[in-house]
Amino acid sequence: MRLGPYELPNRLFVAPMAGVTDRPFRQLCRRLGAGHAVSEMVTSRKELWNSLKTSRRADHAGEPGPVAVQIAGTDAEMMAEAAAYNIDRGAQIIDINMGCPAKKVCNKWAGSALMRDEALAIGIVEAVVAVCAPRRVPVSLKMRTGWCDSERNALSIARAAQSAGIALLTVHGRTREQGYKGAAEYETIAAVKAALSIPVVANGDITTPQKAREVLAFTRADALMIGRAAQGRPWIFREIAHFLATGEELPPPPTREVRGWLLEHLLEHYALYGEFTGVRTARKHIGWAVRALPGGEIFRAVMNTLDSSEAQVAAVGTFFDELAEHHSLLPQCAAANDDLLALEA
Numbered sequence: 076m077r078l079g080p081y082e083l084p085n086r087l088f089v090a091p092m093a094g095v096t097d098r099p100f101r102q103l104c105r106r107l108g109a110g111h112a113v114s115e116m117v118t119s120r121k122e123l124w125n126s127l128k129t130s131r132r133a134d135h136a137g138e139p140g141p142v143a144v145q146i147a148g149t150d151a152e153m154m155a156e157a158a159a160y161n162i163d164r165g166a167q168i169i170d171i172n173m174g175c176p177a178k179k180v181c182n183k184w185a186g187s188a189l190m191r192d193e194a195l196a197i198g199i200v201e202a203v204v205a206v207c208a209p210r211r212v213p214v215s216l217k218m219r220t221g222w223c224d225s226e227r228n229a230l231s232i233a234r235a236a237q238s239a240g241i242a243l244l245t246v247h248g249r250t251r252e253q254g255y256k257g258a259a260e261y262e263t264i265a266a267v268k269a270a271l272s273i274p275v276v277a278n279g280d281i282t283t284p285q286k287a288r289e290v291l292a293f294t295r296a297d298a299l300m301i302g303r304a305a306q307g308r309p310w311i312f313r314e315i316a317h318f319l320a321t322g323e324e325l326p327p328p329p330t331r332e333v334r335g336w337l338l339e340h341l342l343e344h345y346a347l348y349g350e351f352t353g354v355r356t357a358r359k360h361i362g363w364a365v366r367a368l369p370g371g372e373i374f375r376a377v378m379n380t381l382d383s384s385e386a387q388v389a390a391v392g393t394f395f396d397e398l399a400e401h402h403s404l405l406p407q408c409a410a411a412n413d414d415l416l417a418l419e420a
């Protein structure tokens with residue numbers, strides 16, 4: 076599918092998830108079938124641009140393009156500056172965050188809180204497009220269905236944002252008030268898709284290839300975005316791609332291959348974050364990878380006591396070696412996907 080001047084390899088996107096979708100994770104998802112990845116959000120507050128956290132988030136070394144950087148903020152001029160700053164550092168697509176419900180973001184009237192003030196929201200879109208268009212950088216927008224049940228204004232913002240020049244729109248089928256609770260609804264996404272001529276991406280609770288097919292059919296969206304279901308299961312993208320193309324389910328991946336992907340991911344992760352932070356932040360990725368495997372919960376607890384990368388890598392290697400002795404294919408998850416989603420929200 077096309078996004079501005081770029082032809083994306085497929086219509087399965089990794090959702091931006093702060094603290095999760097760093098470069099190593101995005102690269103892993105892409106390798107395992109995702110056609111597009113949006114980075115974790117970068118603040119529009121200039122004073123934070125040189126912080127270690129922001130510079131790690133702006134690290135795209137070796138990442139296959141187009142590099143999409145998400146920006147968040149509350150002020151049109153600052154957002155335009157943030158867009159220009161990130162383009163100068165390699166961003167090829169700028170994604171505006173109007174979807175994040177986090178308090179840190181919402182208290183500052185950013186993220187999904189912007190949906191409450193349509194004039195401000197569109198002012199931001201216009202200012203960002205004004206900076207990006209001359210540089211031939213497409214702007215995408217990510218939003219929820221509205222602020223709350225009685226203020227479901229996705230359609231009106233979507234129309235205005237399209238007129239303001241965005242190239243693609245993602246809609247997460249929940250209101251800001253819902254956070255991650257309840258189920259995503261797809262009626263609003265279908266209505267937005269029917270009203271717009273630019274590509275629309277459906278997001279929310281897509282956890283299986285079957286669900287992916289249903290959401291595509293119901294919303295008629297051009298693409299799907301997947302977040303939490305890819306945590307610990309980045310091969311979900313190729314599972315979905317295969318199912319959409321053939322109608323058949325792929326068998327689970329070989330346990331040894333999963334071992335290899337996770338260990339490679341860990342090495343990339345330590346390289347980006349360094350030993351101390353890397354070991355600590357890798358724990359969640361390992362936890363997600365093993366949570367639904369036999370012995371996973373016990374391993375997770377043990378692993379949280381290890382504080383060197385060497386010990387972490389050795390423990391993960393041994394865990395998967397032992398698993399592979401009994402299961403050449405990864406044993407299917409015991410926990411239902413819905414439980415996993417609830418767990419991580």
Ligand SMILES: Cc1cc2nc3c(=O)[nH]c(=O)nc-3n(C[C@H](O)[C@H](O)[C@H](O)COP(=O)(O)O)c2cc1C
Nearest residue numbers: 090091092093116172174175247279280301302303
């Ligand atoms: C840990 C976490 C961090 C997130 N961070 C962001 C973010 O930085 N920007 C954003 O637009 N959405 C963010 N989201 C929302 C996701 O992009 C996505 O819209 C949401 O998880 C619904 O999709 P899913 O059901 O496939 O997970 C985050 C979600 C999670 C779980």
